[in-house]
Amino acid sequence: MTDAHDRLTFELDMDGDSLREECGVFGVFGHDDASALTALGLHALQHRGQEACGIVSFDGKRFHSERRIGLVGDAFSKPSTMQRLQGRASVGHTRYSTTGEQVLRNVQPMFAELSTGGFAVAHNGNITNGLALRRSLIADGAICQSTSDTEAVLHLVARSRQRHLVDRFIDAIKALEGAYSLVCMSSKKMIGVRDPLGIRPLVLGELNGAYILSSETCALDIIGARFVREIENGEVVVITEDGVQSLKPFPPQQARPCIFEYIYFSRPDSVIGGRSVYQVRKEMGRELAREAGADIDVVIPVPDSGVPAALGYSQEAGVPFELGIIRNHYVGRTFIEPTQQIRALGVKLKHNANRAVIEGKRVMLVDDSIVRGTTSVKIVQMMFEAGAKEVHMAIASPPITHPDFYGIDTPEQKALLAATHTIEEMSEYIGVQSLTFLSVDGIYRATGYEKRDPVRPQFTDHCFTGDYPTALTDYSDGGNPHQLSLLAEAG
DSSP: OOOGGGGOOOOOOTTOOSOBOOOEEEEEESOTTHHHHHHHHHHHTGGGOOSEEEEEEEOSSOEEEEEEESOHHHHTOSHHHHHTSOSSEEEEEEEOOOSSOOOGGGOSSEEEEETTEEEEEEEEEEETTHHHHHHHHHHTTOOOOSSOTTHHHHHHHHHOOOSSHHHHHHHHHTTOOEEEEEEEEOSSOEEEEEOTTOOSOOEEEEETTEEEEESSTHHHHHTTOEEEEEOOTTOEEEEETTEEEEEOOSOOOOOOOBTHIIIIISOTTOEETTEEHHHHHHHHHHHHHHHHOOOOSEEEEOTTTTHHHHHHHHHHHTOOBOOOEEEOTTOOTTOOOOSHHHHTTHHHHHEEEOGGGTTTOEEEEEESOOSSSHHHHHHHHHHHHTTOSEEEEEESSOOOOSOOOSSOBOOOGGGOHHHHSOHHHHHHHHTOSEEEEOOHHHHHHHTTOSSOOSSSOSSBOHHHHOOOOSOOHHHHTTOOHHHHHHTTTTO
């Protein structure tokens, strides 16, 4: 039998030179304006996914679902749309921009009528045995309606032999491998869970007696909710009218949250593990300045994610910080580029050099990461065209040498510049006088640890080290490694 995923053709954006965002999940239980609050929460989580979004609500009698391709503000701005999402409980999702199928059937939250009643699921992460589970389910008679690994959760809950919904849910997640944070909703309860290593984030908040589940604290801030605590790794929380119940169905493990939440994914105003993301990124810049050591006149961030690190670099090095690259925030991914001549100008549609602070200067560009390197080449060229005397580059993370299988849509290893080039070769390719990456120990120091423990690392840092903390069943079984990332196209 040929699996449906094996027949899918994914068009890769070979010029894509950034890490694709993950997804954002948000849920409200016990508030009269649950759906409106969920829409606001998703708006705060828009940076985690710009392709599609959805909300499912329950009004005490029936479930309501609205799922859209596009941004949250466009999807949930009409009063008529929000009026259809009645109820005191709702769960929402914003989906990251993948190179997979951009179709409505993959937009979350996913919903199904089970023997226990309606059940909605919103997922952030990637189930690394999702293909294996899907094959097994289809072979056993399941009818899949999407190309998302998230759908397997619905099937597993539906097929569990346990009597009660929470027991069925726990039975289902015990079959999952990889990284996941789930926010689920039935007619009487909301369930949140983080994977046993806590790779993907999830927090609990409270607003006037209502409980909130969110990918990040910044989404609690936008609705005025109080941060209660992070959901622990391997923890299941069950929210009902009686309050919050905590369950620990997995054997205890040391948490290993994804280091890229600090580097790139989370909003700077969020707090993770008790640490301000903004302050950690500034500290990464400070560590980078201690390790780089080039003679420069000005520090310039590659917007927007490079800004906090560049500030830290500037402060530590005692070199002026300037906005030498101005970003146009109004260029969408669907901008029409009809000719090669226009296409060649593509980078200037998004970024333009600020000549006044560049001309005649020795410039240090600070960015969060290098993936393929194509954008870095164009940015460096832009600096020289603006009159830079020298251009150096410092990256506030180590070289990305391994692909991700936990919800970050990275290219295959052979397309990662650092996996196929030495730092000297990368420097020559990009066209800079020097290229410095923050060391693995440096990034750990920035997050509050002395250095990386090679036996018990505190973070999931496989993109730099190759140390994958979970089984990669689909990859081990010969699956396409890039396809494995794309399978979580709705998660």
